[in-house]
Amino acid sequence: MVQVSEGGDVMIRLTMNCCRGRRPARRTSTSASLPGSERRKGSARGEDDAVLETENDWLQIILDTCNADIRDKILLLIWRAWFLRDNCVHGDGKESISRSASFLTRYEEEIRNCLVATDSERGKEPVGSKNICNVRRENDAGNHWYAPPAGFAKLNTDTAYNPDSELSYAGAVARDYKGIPVVSLGQNTGTCMDVMEAEACAIREGLIGLSALFNGHIIIETDCSTLAKELSPQATNRSHCFPIIRDIRECLGHFVSWQVNWISRERNKFAHNLAMEAKDHGDFKMIGAVPSRVQEVWLYDRNLDAF
Known part of the structure; x- marks a missing residue:
């Protein structure tokens, strides 16, 4: 059963609730840090329900309770889940879950590497630089x-x-x-x-x-x-x-x-x-x-x- 809420968030809700929306989160580091991810004693409710079973402002509520790092991961996860949804609806439906999980993990690593400041005054060089010429x-x-x-x-x-x-x-x-x-x-x-x-x-x-x-x-x-x-x-x-x-x-x-x-x-x-x-x-x-x-x-x- 699908709960249709007012506004434009219903498609995101559907996308994240399907198996292809859930699995990338389970295979990356995102699900481990989501608010409410710890299962309550005697309850079958887990991290997926914590994300999806909230009020109409579910996305804003979740994002407001997260730190900046987890917030970025959730947005990236939604972005990739929407890609999987488009592949199923408009493409051949053959995009694998493991490829998406790998993509998100490595994409996050690339972003982190870009944010690492280099200390040129101490003679330090970015990792991998070897007399590199510009394109x-x-x-x-x-x-x-x-x-x-x-x-x-x-x-x-x-x-x-x-x-x-x-x-x-x-x-x-x-x-x-x-x-x-x-x-x-x-x-x-x-x-x-x-x-x-x-x-x-x-x-x-x-x-x-x-x-x-x-x-x-x-x-x-x-x-x-x-x-x-x-x-x-x-x-x-x-x-x-x-x-x-x-x-x-x-x-x-x-x-x-x-x-x-x-x-x-x-x-x-x-x-x-x-x-x-x-x-x-x-x-x-x-x-x-x-x-x-x-x-x-x-x-x-x-x-x-x-x-």
Whole structure:
């Protein structure tokens, strides 16, 4: 039975009362600190009822009785529960509870990390900073690939994304200052909510493939400007791609230094060809080589860079 109250809070009440609204709270640190979460002796009432079984001003009452930290967690929980509700009503209904719980936990951790003040006067640096360069737009003079400086590896990534099926395929290639591939790969990265998430998966898979072979200085090139900005060291990530971006930043910690360039699609054509290769012919990973079907594009890039 659903109690319909006056005002616009009924949908939030319904969302939080469904199983997909309750479970993320139980799997995160939020439920442990909710007011009234301790069960009364002889009563079956628990933390869920404490949140939902109040008067018409239930949300305001709950928020007023919480400290600032718990209040923020409740609002984040409602926000994610509403996302799950939208996925059930308007999407495919396949969004998992564990993924949402993981998202909330890691999102909270990211926010806390952003609030930690750094003490530059004492020589302290933010965790993970290693000669980091700012994200920038690469000079578009000449619509072709440019080799990195000697001692660097340049990683180009792209995706082949189908918005109807939401299936995505990653393509990535890392090349040295002579244009010789260190590693090339193509991989089915499953379903993604949008192109940005698919592009982020491509960068993550490229970094994982490269880190097994090379840990020096790297330059990452992507044609997704939004993602490039999200990867900036100064960025506070609040996008739905947070878990993947968090993975990317962890992968970047394996390298001496890194830089992200936002480039045109024309200059990223070879990475897109690798993504299409995975889409049409299946996953692959090659060390020091590229698939024969896309060698012509690789040689075209390499020859133009020589001039």
